[in-house]
Amino acid sequence: MHDSSAGSSHSRHMFGDRRPGPGGPAGDIWEALDHLRSTFKQKSAPRANRGDVRLAVLSLLAERSMHGYQIIHEIEQRSGGAWKPSPGSVYPTLQLLADEGLIHSETDGGRKTYSLTEEGREVAAASDEWQTQWEGTEHRGPAVRALSKTGMDLAQALAQVGRSGTPEQIRQAEQEIDQVRRRLYAILAQD
Template sequence: MHATFDASRRQRGGRRGGFDRRGGFPGPFGRFGGPFGGPPPWADRRGKARRGNVRAAILALLAEEPRNGYQLIQEIEERSGGEWRPSPGAVYPALQQLTDEGLIEAEEQEGRRVFRLSDGGRAYAEAHPDEVNAPWEAMTSDVRDDVRDLFTTAAKTGSAVMQIVHTGDENQVAEARQILTETRRRLYRLLADDE
């Protein structure tokens, strides 16, 4: 019986009882959402991170100023509006590859390894402007900010529901069901009024 449970759990990505060990309950918009699972509604509109994107992003950012690996990750995430956060496992091998190619150089600054474009790297960036021109823009979605905020609110609501499922007594579960039922009706009325 335990073997069956473990196999089932592995098929669901290691989750137990719906909880995602990476940071919360898998929600309607990914691991940051509520209890229903599935990708964010804007996921099909986002660009997929291709292998060359990390490399191009590093070259674009180092063309501005020297940065360490952590700063590169943070800057890519910020410029993509949080849509793209490359992992260290993608960034540091790309930095090593660019170093091997002679396009960037590394030096120690205050105990950190900081990277800058070499003369060859600067020449490469100037010769390939299309490759290094803000590659994170392909990662940003076209979902309006107010809609994104609505998704976030729904995701937090789903997480609250899961907390009640796991820790609530019978009265709390019943009251939560009434609240959600009334909320659903009000949302449909909102659409009906709009029509």
């Protein structure tokens, strides 16, 4: 964990240099603000586990042969930007699928193009799960970006309260944020 009272030069420039020291309500708000800001600075796209990458690769190669970066781009396109797997997750998955005999590669013009083997086609055809891989993901990208912007707007409002609010206003802001946090978790708990 880092010392949030030190902050980055960007946040000092953006929010002023008048941060209170650690401890107390104002210091707690700055710590929460730093945590919120770092959360939203990270990639907005949700990470998928290795099984999901495997499923996505099989799904795409069942349609046509592709090279690795085409697979990454196609996943990003089909998910509406909500999911862009890294080369560090796609290429090891391709190697694993090749080792299992489910795909093979051909080099053409300096690029490896991957295709399903007959066994790979059988595995893809036997799995109902891969057919629904992209359902409901195409509209998540814009929603995740909008949520990220809303989070940054909230962080800026918190910074303003922390910078110029009275101790009572800071306490009220903490209570409001706590209520919002609880309501957000309640949204996730809904079916």
